[in-house]
Amino acid sequence: MTYIATFYSHYGAIQFRKNCEKMHLEALVMPVPRNLSSSCGTCVRFAAEGEFPEKNEEVEQIVRIEDSGYVCIYHADEE
Template identity: 40%
Template sequence: MNYFATFFTHSGAIKFSRFLTKSGIANESSPVPRKLSSNCGIGVSFSYTDDINKIYIKDIEKIYFIDCNGYSLYKDFDD
């Protein structure tokens, strides 16, 4: 599945991207689309087929599914 994660801080986004890269998970950092709110404005898109909780870090604000209809909220960690 394809996901897009938003973060509370820029450093959190960079940390997550590096973690994914070291774990062999392809990812790309990019500006957060305007329709998705974010505290820092930088997000990370990635593909992952296992349990998403295995790669969760505390800096993640929200994770969205990416599909042909756009973005759908998967999990909000801000609650």
């Protein structure tokens, strides 16, 4: 499955991408899609089956990409 994680800072996005790479997950830092809001404007698109990279305090949300759009699977405000 493919996911997008948004962040409160650019630094958080870079750290998350590095964590993905350590887990041998394909990850790409890119601008946040227009219909997802983000504090810093940078997101990480990554593919994962099962185990996710560790979330830190910089992760704003994680959405799963589906044919019908985005499905939120984590949002920091909901914890």
